[in-house]
Amino acid sequence: MRRSIKLHSPEDFAGMRAAGRLVAATLDMITPHVLEGITTAGLDRLCHEFVLDHGATPASLGYRGYAHATCISLNHVVCHGIPGERRLAEGDILNIDLAVILDGWHGDSSRMYGVGKVGTRALRLMEVTHAAMMRGIAAIRPGATVGDIGFAIQRHAEAERFSIVRDFCGHGLGRVYHDAPDVLNYGRRGDGPALRPGMFLTVEPMVNAGRPEVKVLGDGWTAVTRDRSLSAQFEHSVGVTETGYEIFTLSPAGLARPPPAVA
Numbered sequence: 001m002r003r004s005i006k007l008h009s010p011e012d013f014a015g016m017r018a019a020g021r022l023v024a025a026t027l028d029m030i031t032p033h034v035l036e037g038i039t040t041a042g043l044d045r046l047c048h049e050f051v052l053d054h055g056a057t058p059a060s061l062g063y064r065g066y067a068h069a070t071c072i073s074l075n076h077v078v079c080h081g082i083p084g085e086r087r088l089a090e091g092d093i094l095n096i097d098l099a100v101i102l103d104g105w106h107g108d109s110s111r112m113y114g115v116g117k118v119g120t121r122a123l124r125l126m127e128v129t130h131a132a133m134m135r136g137i138a139a140i141r142p143g144a145t146v147g148d149i150g151f152a153i154q155r156h157a158e159a160e161r162f163s164i165v166r167d168f169c170g171h172g173l174g175r176v177y178h179d180a181p182d183v184l185n186y187g188r189r190g191d192g193p194a195l196r197p198g199m200f201l202t203v204e205p206m207v208n209a210g211r212p213e214v215k216v217l218g219d220g221w222t223a224v225t226r227d228r229s230l231s232a233q234f235e236h237s238v239g240v241t242e243t244g245y246e247i248f249t250l251s252p253a254g255l256a257r258p259p260p261a262v263a
Helices: 010-033 040-053 120-138 146-159
Strands: 070-074 077-079 093-102 105-114 170-172 179-183 200-203 206-208 214-216 223-225 231-233 236-240 245-247
Touching: 010 040, 010 093, 010 105, 010 236, 010 245, 040 070, 040 093, 077 093, 077 206, 077 231, 093 120, 093 231, 105 120, 105 231, 105 236, 120 146, 120 200, 120 206, 120 231, 120 236, 146 179, 146 200, 179 200
Parallel strands: none
Antiparallel strands: 070 077, 070 093, 077 223, 093 105, 170 179, 170 200, 200 236, 206 231, 214 223, 236 245
């Protein structure tokens, strides 16, 4: 059955702002804890407690049987990395992906982090992925299309000699965690559904330092690069407005560019 794309009222934007602000505040909170020696399960626990302390619940907890508040993806893990006893080491890069439900509204965002001194190639990958996300978001306005977003993302990443993962994409959200439309990270201008005021979307490019192919491990969740090259991802939740867009998940502390550091 084809899913319909929901259009939301100005009052709904207030709910998304609150949910997005909490997600972003959580990702700010965890920044000083991303240190050599901490486990990914420890980072997950801190995020989980912070979300609960602020009156929300993690959207991923129990989603299709998933048992954690976050997905934490290290180095060659593309997405959906399961928190565990792996301890962070100098030079690691990692994505922390968090979604919350606050008063029925879903906020969804992810960021890259670096542990200690990060290699030049890894740092460049994170910078390009963040810039690709922001270029995709900049394409959002009434009358544009979902394909315009993907085109902007793909053009920037590939111009920098990185590759776009095609197996996963952004999505609609709101009172539903994953909703229509799919927001591909590649495509052609003018393709796909038209953007209209009141649409809520995630824009979340996954970019590889090597080839674009991925595989899912036996746990059914963890996706890795087939060639074991590094991968990076950033994600924002965005609303389409009458004149353009509003980003719901901007960092309250201004930790916008990779790798984040405490202000």
